[in-house]
Amino acid sequence: MTKFTMYMVRHGQTYFNIYNKLQGWSNTPLTKKGIKNAVDTGEKLKNVKFAAAFCSDTTRAEQTIQTILDENQVSDVKKPTTSPFFREEFYGYFEGNDMDQAWYLAGAPHGLPTFKDIVTKYSIGKAKDFLKDADPFHQAENNEEYWHRLDQGLNLVKNDPDIKDGDNVLLVSHGNTLLSLVERFGGGKYNITQRPANGSITKLAYDGTDFKITAFNEQ
Numbered sequence: 001m002t003k004f005t006m007y008m009v010r011h012g013q014t015y016f017n018i019y020n021k022l023q024g025w026s027n028t029p030l031t032k033k034g035i036k037n038a039v040d041t042g043e044k045l046k047n048v049k050f051a052a053a054f055c056s057d058t059t060r061a062e063q064t065i066q067t068i069l070d071e072n073q074v075s076d077v078k079k080p081t082t083s084p085f086f087r088e089e090f091y092g093y094f095e096g097n098d099m100d101q102a103w104y105l106a107g108a109p110h111g112l113p114t115f116k117d118i119v120t121k122y123s124i125g126k127a128k129d130f131l132k133d134a135d136p137f138h139q140a141e142n143n144e145e146y147w148h149r150l151d152q153g154l155n156l157v158k159n160d161p162d163i164k165d166g167d168n169v170l171l172v173s174h175g176n177t178l179l180s181l182v183e184r185f186g187g188g189k190y191n192i193t194q195r196p197a198n199g200s201i202t203k204l205a206y207d208g209t210d211f212k213i214t215a216f217n218e219q
Contacts, residue, residue, distance in 0.1 A: 001208035006157065006169040007045065010178055011064040012037035013198040020099045024091040024176075027058045037199030038064040042071025044201070050075040051167035052160050054153070056086035056174065064199075065172035080172070081160075085153030088174035089128060092140030106130040116193040124176070124183045124192060150177065158206065178202050186213040 012034030016023040045068060053069060055061040065080045094102040103115040107130055112118045118127040125143035132142040175195035183192045196217040203215040
C-alpha cells in the first residue's frame with residue numbers, strides 16, 4: 001500500500017465559531033479573520049507539494065482549501081476533491097445551538113455537564129452517543145454512524161491513484177473531526193478536550209497499513 005503524509009487543516013473561523021454554536025452539517029460564512037486564517041495557512045504550506053487535496057462539501061471548508069491551493073507555489077493540484085465523507089459530525093436537533101448548552105443537555109444526565117467532562121471520563125465517541133440520545137429526533141450521528149461515514153473518506157484517500165509513495169496530501173476538515181482522528185490515531189499523546197485552532201495544521205502519517213498522528217494543532 002502507498003505511504004503518505006496528510007496535512008489536515010481546520011477551516012478558517014466562521015460566524016458560528018464566534019457565537020460558540022455547534023456547526024456540523026450546517027454552515028456559516030468565513031469571517032474576515034477566517035479568510036486570513038486560510039491565507040496564513042496557505043503561506044505556511046506554499047512550498048509543500050501536494051499530490052491530492054480533499055475537503056468536506058461545506059463552503060467553509062471549500063473556501064479554506066481553495067485559498068490554500070491558490071497560495072501554493074509547487075503543487076499541480078488546483079482544485080480539491082469534495083465529499084460529504086469529510087463533513088463534521090452531524091449534530092441533529094442541536095445544529096446551530098449554543099455549544100455549551102448542547103453538551104450540557106447531552107452530558108448532565110450522566111453527571112457530566114461539559115464536553116470536557118464527557119471526554120475526560122469516557123471519550124469523544126461517547127460524547128457523540130450521548131448527544132444522539134439527547135436529540136429528541138435522534139438524528140444526530142452517534143459514534144458508529146460517524147465512523148461509518150468518515151472511514152469511507154479515509155478509504156477515498158488511500159485508494160486515490162494519484163497518490164504515490166512519499167507524497168503529501170491536503171485535507172481541510174473540521175474541529176470535532178480532527179479531534180476524533182487524533183483520539184483514534186494519536187496514541188493518547190494529545191489533549192483532545194479542546195478544539196484545534198482555525199487554520200491549524202495536524203499531520204496524519206499512513207505507512208501503508210495504519211494511520212498515526214505525528215503533529216497536532218500546529219499554528
